[in-house]
Every structure is written in C-alpha cells, then in structure tokens.
Amino acid sequence: MQSPFLKNALIYRSNPHYFKSEIDYLGFSVFETNTNGQYQGTFLHPDMKRFVPDEKMTAFREKIESAAEILCKALKKTVYAMEHRGFLGIDALIFKHEGKLKLQPCIEINSRMNMGILAMFLENKIYPMQLEIWTLLWKFRKV
Numbered sequence: 001m002q003s004p005f006l007k008n009a010l011i012y013r014s015n016p017h018y019f020k021s022e023i024d025y026l027g028f029s030v031f032e033t034n035t036n037g038q039y040q041g042t043f044l045h046p047d048m049k050r051f052v053p054d055e056k057m058t059a060f061r062e063k064i065e066s067a068a069e070i071l072c073k074a075l076k077k078t079v080y081a082m083e084h085r086g087f088l089g090i091d092a093l094i095f096k097h098e099g100k101l102k103l104q105p106c107i108e109i110n111s112r113m114n115m116g117i118l119a120m121f122l123e124n125k126i127y128p129m130q131l132e133i134w135t136l137l138w139k140f141r142k143v
Contacts, residue, residue: 023072023081028064029116042119045128051094052101060094060101067092067105080111089114 031042052060071090075081080088089110094103 023075025068025072026117027120028068029119031116031119039115042115044119044123044126056101063103064094067103071106080109084111086111087113087117089116 029042030046030048032040034040048057048060068090075088089112090105091107091110092103092105093107094101096102
C-alpha cells in the first residue's frame with residue numbers, strides 16, 4: 001500500500017515460489033495502487049527510468065535482489081517452509097527520503113498466486129520493448 005506521505009514511491013512485489021520445501025526467487029514486478037492503497041494494475045516491462053536514474057540502475061537492481069535473497073533465507077525458517085507449497089508475493093516499497101532511495105522490503109506476504117506473478121508470465125508473451133499495464137476492470141451493475 002502506498003502511503004500518501006511518500007512522494008514518488010515505487011511499489012513492487014518479490015515473487016518467490018516454494019516447491020518441495022525449496023524456495024526459488026522468480027523475480028519482481030512493479031504495480032500501482034490508488035490513494036487508498038488498493039491494487040490498480042501491474043506494469044509489464046516497466047520503464048524503471050521513471051523511478052531510478054540510469055547511473056543508479058545497477059545498484060538499484062542489486063539492492064532489490066539482495067533484499068529478495070535475505071527474505072528468502074528468512075522465509076526458510078518460518079511455517080511457510082514447512083507447510084506452504086506454491087507462490088508467494090511479498091509486497092515492498094521503494095521511496096525517496098531526503099533525496100535518497102530507501103527500501104522497505106516487506107510490507108506484507110500474500111501466500112497465493114497473485115497479479116504480479118501472472119504479469120511476469122505475461123511479460124514472456126509480449127514484445128519486451130512494449131510497456132503495458134495489466135489491470136482488472138469491473139463494471140458495477142444496478143440491481
């Protein structure tokens with residue numbers, strides 16, 4: 001959920017997968033929320049330059065990967081390692097504070113298939129230079 005007090009926040013989800021008590025890190029996805037923190041959609045092939053300057057991109061990706069590695073190691077010591085099989089989504093937040101990028105690596109854990117994982121699968125089917133957003137649309141009906 002994006003805090004209204006954080007400007008230029010980037011919300012992302014790490015996507016580990018449990019299989020036979022082993023954990024595999026599948027990657028991360030970038031999604032957006034509305035002002036109430038409700039999921040709006042996941043970017044496919046996100047343009048990370050909107051959030052991070054080119055000269056800091058390598059360090060940025062390394063920090064995400066490092067945080068994911070630490071989270072995966074920590075998860076191995078929890079009930080997830082013993083009881084859960086399948087996908088997990090770990091919501092995280094990257095934000096600017098005093099001109100520097102900061103990382104909150106774990107806001108919540110969703111122990112199910114999620115839109116970020118689906119988006120990662122869809123990315124493999126879409127031309128990589130094409131920026132898209134995967135979103136849910138619904139229409140309210142009068143009853």
